[in-house]
Amino acid sequence: MCNNECDASTPELAHPPELMFDFEGRHPSTFWQSATWKEYPKPLQVNITLSWSKTIELTDNIVITFESGRPDQMILEKSLDYGRTWQPYQYYATDCLDAFHMDPKSVKDLSQHTVLEIICTEEYSTGYTTNSKIIHFEIKDRFAFFAGPRLRNMASLYGQLDTTKKLRDFFTVTDLRIRLLRPAVGEIFVDELHLARYFYAISDIKVRGRCKCNLHATVCVYDNSKLTCECEHNTTGPDCGKCKKNYQGRPWSPGSYLPIPKGTANTCIPSISSIGNPPKFNRIWPNISSLEVSNPKQECYCNPLGSIHDRCNGSGFCECKTGTTGPKCDECLPGNSWHYGCQPNVCDNELLHCQNGGTCHNNVRCLCPAAYTGILCEKLRCEEAGSCGPGSGQGAPPGGCPALLLLPLLPALLGTAGAPGL
DSSP states (O other), rough: SSOOOOOOSSSSGOOOOGGGGTTTOSSSOOEOOOOOOOTTSSOOEEEEEEEEEEEOOOOOOOOEESSOOOOOOEEEESSTTTTTEEEEEEEESHHHHHHHSSSOOOOGGOOGGGGGOOOEEEOOOOOOOTTSSSEEEEHHHHHHHHHHHTTTTTTHHHHHHHHHHHHHHHTTTEEEEEEEEEEOOOOOSSSSSGGOOOOOEEEEEEEOOOEEESOOOOOEEEEETEEEEEOOTEEEEEEEEEEEOOOSSSSSOOOOOOOOOBBBBOOOOOOOOGOOHHHHHHHHOOOOOOOTTOTOOOOOOOOOBBBBSSSSTTSSSSSSSEEEEEEEEEOOOOOOSSSSSSEEEOOSSSSSOOOOOOOOEETEEOOOOOOOEEETTTEHHHHHTOOOOOOSSSSSSSSSSOOOOOOOOOOOOOOOOOTOOO
């Protein structure tokens, strides 16, 4: 694509990586280009690493635009520990089985239960054909499994991200790495007489995301050339991942999208040793105008259904029942739902699904069809009565009860956006 040999030491002939990140619409357009495949059959392999020195939550598709043909083989990798370890995000190949010993798939083949599966796709690895410049890593298509095809039900997505850590981590990175393993050949055999035609060239990489601040910040700024969260809620750290000194009255917790739609800030509260400072405490709990430290009869307006006592304990806080949280014990921890207090979920849309046509009622019980019983409607009623058989009329095969298929549990999968409770 150049009239002369590319030479990184000569500005006019160099194609440095920063040419992948200049302004769109620039004329003439610029691109980075690798060396050519002159050492064939030695593999032409190039790594491009993107580092932010900050935890980032992806919010849109990753889009890579090639000025050469899209590579025959490529791996997109991610790191969650600033490049110390790497794991694959997605494989790309013209022949997934031959290149990576994987059956080809697309994101459309996935579901809520398999959204974390690492796939190999053949959709983007054609040679020099129409629209052959773009490679995607589909973030929005994965969001759609929870928020609907047009992402209209974002509350459902936020709820899943809030309660399922592995899903949250899936969309979170500190670094990305593009491993280019084999350039676009366009035919079965490599033309060894014209090896200069084989190379990689990238004109644009789009990575859209936001700083991970654990829902304790609404702004992320550059500080000494590094992205830093402007932490709120008495939190501190690069990701607002801990409580400030003297604000460790309860364990740190990330902000929560739940209860939807307002969310819960989970503000860090003063340590017991600093409660005697009325101005600071009153700024956090303005409805408590006079606090007497270590008075067990202090009125804290604890929720009578969620707290062990209706008054503060000796440290000035409500003591919450199992599964309950919040300053007044009126919120439920993940895996619990409010039903005259917080009760463990017997069934829900995340982990435990009612089986055999049963429906989940208030997350506390399955309403089963007449022929089934059990906590998750997993048993035939005729089984308990010992009457399963050809004449039972309940779908049993000859010779006894049918084998029941237990649905696989969605793995404990879950990043964050904005700051709730503000």
